[in-house]
Amino acid sequence: MSLSFKPIQPLLQTGTNASSRWLSYIGLGIGVLLLLCSIQMFINIQKLLREGSIRKDGFDFVSITKTITNETMGQPEKNLFNAVDIDELKKQPFIDAVSPLVANEFRVTLSAGSMLPFKTDMFLESLDNEFLDTIPPGFSWQQGQTNIPIILSSDFFEIYNVFAPGQGLPQVSKETAIGIPVQITCYGPNFQEYIFTGNIVAFSDRIHSVLVPKSFLHWANSTLSNKQEVKASRLFLKLKDVNDPKLIQFLDAKNYTVNSDKTLLGRNKIVLQGIFSGLGIFGLLVVVLALMLFSFYLQLVIARSRQSLELLLTLGYSPGWLGKNVSMRFIPVYIVIVLSALAFTQLMQWAFHKFIMFNRPELSSFAHWLVLLVALMLVILSAFTNFKLVNRLLYKLGNS
Amino acid sequence: MGTLTIKNILPTYFEDNRKQTSEIWGKDLNFTNGDLIKIVAPSGTGKTSLIHFLYQLRDDYGGNILYNSKDLRQHNREDIAQLRKDCVSIILQDMRLFGEQTLLENLEIKRQLNPYHPQEKIVEMAKRLGIDGRLNALAKQCSYGEQQRSVIVRALMQPFDFLLMDEPFSHLDELNAQKAMELILEEVAQRNACIVFAELERVDYYPATKLFHL
Numbered sequence: 361m362s363l364s365f366k367p368i369q370p371l372l373q374t375g376t377n378a379s380s381r382w383l384s385y386i387g388l389g390i391g392v393l394l395l396l397c398s399i400q401m402f403i404n405i406q407k408l409l410r411e412g413s414i415r416k417d418g419f420d421f422v423s424i425t426k427t428i429t430n431e432t433m434g435q436p437e438k439n440l441f442n443a444v445d446i447d448e449l450k451k452q453p454f455i456d457a458v459s460p461l462v463a464n465e466f467r468v469t470l471s472a473g474s475m476l477p478f479k480t481d482m483f484l485e486s487l488d489n490e491f492l493d494t495i496p497p498g499f500s501w502q503q504g505q506t507n508i509p510i511i512l513s514s515d516f517f518e519i520y521n522v523f524a525p526g527q528g529l530p531q532v533s534k535e536t537a538i539g540i541p542v543q544i545t546c547y548g549p550n551f552q553e554y555i556f557t558g559n560i561v562a563f564s565d566r567i568h569s570v571l572v573p574k575s576f577l578h579w580a581n582s583t584l585s586n587k588q589e590v591k592a593s594r595l596f597l598k599l600k601d602v603n604d605p606k607l608i609q610f611l612d613a614k615n616y617t618v619n620s621d622k623t624l625l626g627r628n629k630i631v632l633q634g635i636f637s638g639l640g641i642f643g644l645l646v647v648v649l650a651l652m653l654f655s656f657y658l659q660l661v662i663a664r665s666r667q668s669l670e671l672l673l674t675l676g677y678s679p680g681w682l683g684k685n686v687s688m689r690f691i692p693v694y695i696v697i698v699l700s701a702l703a704f705t706q707l708m709q710w711a712f713h714k715f716i717m718f719n720r721p722e723l724s725s726f727a728h729w730l731v732l733l734v735a736l737m738l739v740i741l742s743a744f745t746n747f748k749l750v751n752r753l754l755y756k757l758g759n760s
Numbered sequence: 761m762g763t764l765t766i767k768n769i770l771p772t773y774f775e776d777n778r779k780q781t782s783e784i785w786g787k788d789l790n791f792t793n794g795d796l797i798k799i800v801a802p803s804g805t806g807k808t809s810l811i812h813f814l815y816q817l818r819d820d821y822g823g824n825i826l827y828n829s830k831d832l833r834q835h836n837r838e839d840i841a842q843l844r845k846d847c848v849s850i851i852l853q854d855m856r857l858f859g860e861q862t863l864l865e866n867l868e869i870k871r872q873l874n875p876y877h878p879q880e881k882i883v884e885m886a887k888r889l890g891i892d893g894r895l896n897a898l899a900k901q902c903s904y905g906e907q908q909r910s911v912i913v914r915a916l917m918q919p920f921d922f923l924l925m926d927e928p929f930s931h932l933d934e935l936n937a938q939k940a941m942e943l944i945l946e947e948v949a950q951r952n953a954c955i956v957f958a959e960l961e962r963v964d965y966y967p968a969t970k971l972f973h974l
Contacts, residue, residue: 367869371858671856674817675870676844676918679837755837 365685368677371668372686373661380657385697387650392701392738394643396731400709402636403728408720419456420602421491421566423594424616440591454607455599459488460592461569462577465585467547470558472540478529485569486577491596496562501576508544508558511571512537517563534563548584567596605630651742654690655749662686662753670757683751687743694742702727702735762828762847762921764791764814764954769823771809783972784810786823793921795954796967801974807958808853810974811926814956815850816840827922845874849920851928855911859900863891863910866899871917885913888943890936904931912940916947923948925957938965 425439432438441460449458464484471479489495492511499509521531532540538560546554564571599607608630611618662669673679706727713725766789770779779786784799785806791797801807812818813825816832825832827843835843844850857866867882886892889909894902902910908931915923923944929937941963948955957966958974 363872367865367872370861668858671858672869673837673841674815674844674856676841676846676873678841678845 363681368672368682368685369689371665371672372689373664380653380660384650384653384657385693387646387653388694388742389650389697389701391643391646391648391650392698392735393704395640395647395738396643396701396705396727396735397708398636398640398643399734400705400727400731402633402640403730404709404712404723405632405636407722408717420599421596422599422602422618423461423568423596424611424618425594427615427617429615440593441595442591446592446595449595449597452607452610454601454604454610455597457490457598459491459596459598461485461487461567461594461596462574462581462592463594464546464577465581466549469545469547471543471545482570484572484577484580485594486572486574487567487569487596488574491598492564492567492571499561499573501573503575503579506556508556508572508576509561510542510558511562511564511567512560513568513570514563514565515568516570538562546580546584554580554584605633647738651745654742655745658690658746658749659753662750662757666757669754673754673757679754679757680751683747683754686754687747687750690746691739691743694739694746698735698739698742702732705731762793762954763826764922764956765789765824765826765829766791766814767824767826769810769813769821769825771806771813772820772822774806782974784974789972791922791954791956791970793952793954794969796948796969797954797956798962798966798968798971799956799958799974800960800962800971801958802960805974807974808926811850811852811924811956811958814922814924815844815848846919848922848924849915849918850924851911851915851926853926853928853930855904855907857899857907857911860898862896862898863902863906864895866910867895867914867917870914874918876919877917882913882917885916885943886910889913889940905933905936908932909936909940912944916944920951921953923953923955925955925959927959928957929963937963941965 426432426441428439446458446460449455462485468482468484469479470482489499496509496511499511501508517534517537520529524531540559542558542560544556544558546556548554558572601607669682672682709727710725713719713723717723719725766784766787768779768786768788770776770785774785776786782805799807799810801810809818809821813821816835819833827847832840857863858869861869863886864882867886868879871877871879871882883892883895886895886909889912891902891906891909891913894906894910897906899907899910908928912928915925925944928944929940932940944955945967957963957968962971
C-alpha cells in the first residue's frame with residue numbers, strides 16, 4: 361500500500377522527553393567518534409611502525425645476543441648460543457630461519473700496509489649467504505687462497521671516517537675503500553702467523569660486522585684454535601615481522617638482546633596498539649550504551665503513543681508498515697550523527713598528518729577506507745536495532 | 761464473495777448453559793454477502809464481546825470463527841490487518857477516534873488506508889449526516905452524537921464484505937439514526953456486503969434478513 365506516513369506522524373509523541381533523546385544523540389556521537397578515531401590511529405600505527413626495518417624479499421633480519429648480566433659474566437656456556445638454543449628458535453612460528461654468526465676463535469690483526477698507517481686488532485665473523493643483503497661476486501674462499509674477500513658493515517666504515525681525522529688518518533670514500541688492499545694476520549695457538557691479503561668487496565647495511573666467507577672462518581677456526589665446538593655469540597633471525605609482539609615477548613622471556621633500533625619500534629607499537637585498542641573498546645561501549653539509551657527513548661515514545669498505535673492497528677494498519685515507518689524516522693538522525701563523527705575523524709587525521717607527522721609519506725591525510733566502512737556499518741546497526749525494537753514493541757501491543 | 765462462519769462460540773467467562781438459551785452462543789452459523797443480520801441482545805449478554813470476537817479485538821472465547829474458511833486464530837497480525845483493511849469494517853460502541861485530530865483528519869487516516877471513495881466523498885457523507893460543519897473540529901471537542909456519526913462515515917470509507925455494528929446509534933436521535941441507516945444500507949448494497957448489527961432491541965428501519973437473540 362502506497363500510504364503516506366504524514367497523517368500518522370502527529371499521533372506519535374516524539375516531542376516528549378527531548379532531553380533523553382538529545383542525550384542519546386550526543387552519547388552516540390561521542391562513542392562513534394571515539395571508535396572511528398581509534399581505528400584510524402590503529403591503522404596509522406601499523407603504517408608508521410612498519411617502516412624503518414631493513415627488509416629483503418619480504419622478510420626482516422635482526423641479530424640477537426644473550427643478555428650478559430653480572431651473574432653470567434665470564435661464563436661462555438651461559439652467554440653463547442648452543443645447538444639447543446638454535447633449535448628452539450627455529451621452532452618458533454614467528455621465526456622463519458636462524459643462522460649463527462660464527463666469530464674467530466683466534467687473534468686477528470688488520471693493517472693497511474703501506475697505503476695507510478693503520479693497524480688494529482679486529483674480529484671476523486661469517487654468516488649463511490642467505491642472510492646477507494648483498495652477495496657480491498667473488499665472495500668465496502678456498503683453502504690455499506691468500507686473498508680474503510670482506511663485506512664490511514657500513515656503520516663500521518662510518519665510524520672509521522669519524523675518528524680518522526683525529527688519528528691523523530685520511531677519510532676515504534666507499535669507492536676508494538673497495539680498492540685498498542689490507543693485510544690480515546691470523547695468529548695460531550703457538551704464535552705462528554698466517555698472513556693474508558684482504559679487500560673490501562661490498563658494504564652491508566644489515567650486518568654490523570666484518571664478514572668473511574664461511575669457508576675461510578671454518579678453516580681458520582679449526583686450524584688456529586684449540587676449540588672443538590664453536591658456539592655463536594650472535595644469531596641472525598629471518599622474520600616475517602620484526603615488530604611482532606609474540607617475538608618481542610619470546611625474546612624478553614629468554615633474556616635475548618636484539619638490535620635495539622629494530623625492536624624499540626616493536627615495543628612502542630605494542631604499547632600504542634594497547635592504548636588505541638582500549639580507546640576503541642571504550643568507544644564501542646559508549647556506542648552500545650547510547651543505542652540502549654535510545655531504545656529506552658523509543659520504548660517511551662511507543663508507550664506514550666500506545667493508544668494511537670493500537671487504534672491504528674484496529675483500523676487495519678499493518679504492524680510491519682507502522683514499524684518500518686516509525687523506525688525510519690530516526691535514520692536521518694543516525695546518518696547525521698555518524699557523518700558528523702566521520703567528518704571530525706577526517707579533520708583529526710588531516711591535522712595529525714599535517715601538524716604532528718609533518719606530511720610523512722607513509723600516512724595519508726584522508727581517513728582509511730576501513731573507517732568509512734565501520735561508519736557505514738554503525739548506521740546500519742543503529743537502524744537495524746531500532747527497527748527490530750520498534751517491530752517487537754508494536755507486535756506486543758495487545759488488542760484492547 | 762465472502763463467508764463468515766461461527767462455530768460453537770462462547771466467551772470463556774460464560775457458563776456452558778448459556779448455549780441452551782442463546783441463538784448465537786454454541787451454534788454453528790453461516791453468513792454471506794447480502795445478509796442483513798440483526799442480533800438483539802439485552803445488556804450483559806455479550807453483544808460487544810461478540811462483535812469484538814468477530815473483529816479479533818479479543819480472543820477469550822471457545823469455538824471457532826472463520827472468514828472465507830480460514831480460522832481467525834490462524835491469521836497472524838499482518839493477516840488481521842489485511843482483513844480489517846479489505847474485508848471487515850466496524851462501527852464500535854465506544855467510537856474510538858484520535859481525540860487530538862480533527863474529524864476530517866480522523867476520516868482521512870482511515871480513507872487513505874484503502875481508498876474506496878475519493879476524498880470528496882467524506883464531505884458528501886458528512887453533509888448527509890449533518891456534521892460537515894464540524895469536520896475541522898478536534899474530535900475531543902465534538903459531542904458524542906457528532907463523534908458517532910463521524911465513526912459511521914469512517915466505517916464506510918473502505919471496501920468490505922462484512923460490516924460489524926455495535927449499537928451504532930446509541931447517541932443519535934431517531935431522525936439522525938434513520939439518516940445514518942439509509943446511508944449505511946446504500947453503501948452496503950453497493951458492495952453487496954453483509955451487516956452484523958448488534959443492538960439492545962429491534963430497530964424497525966433495519967430490514968433484517970435474519971434475526972437472532974443472543
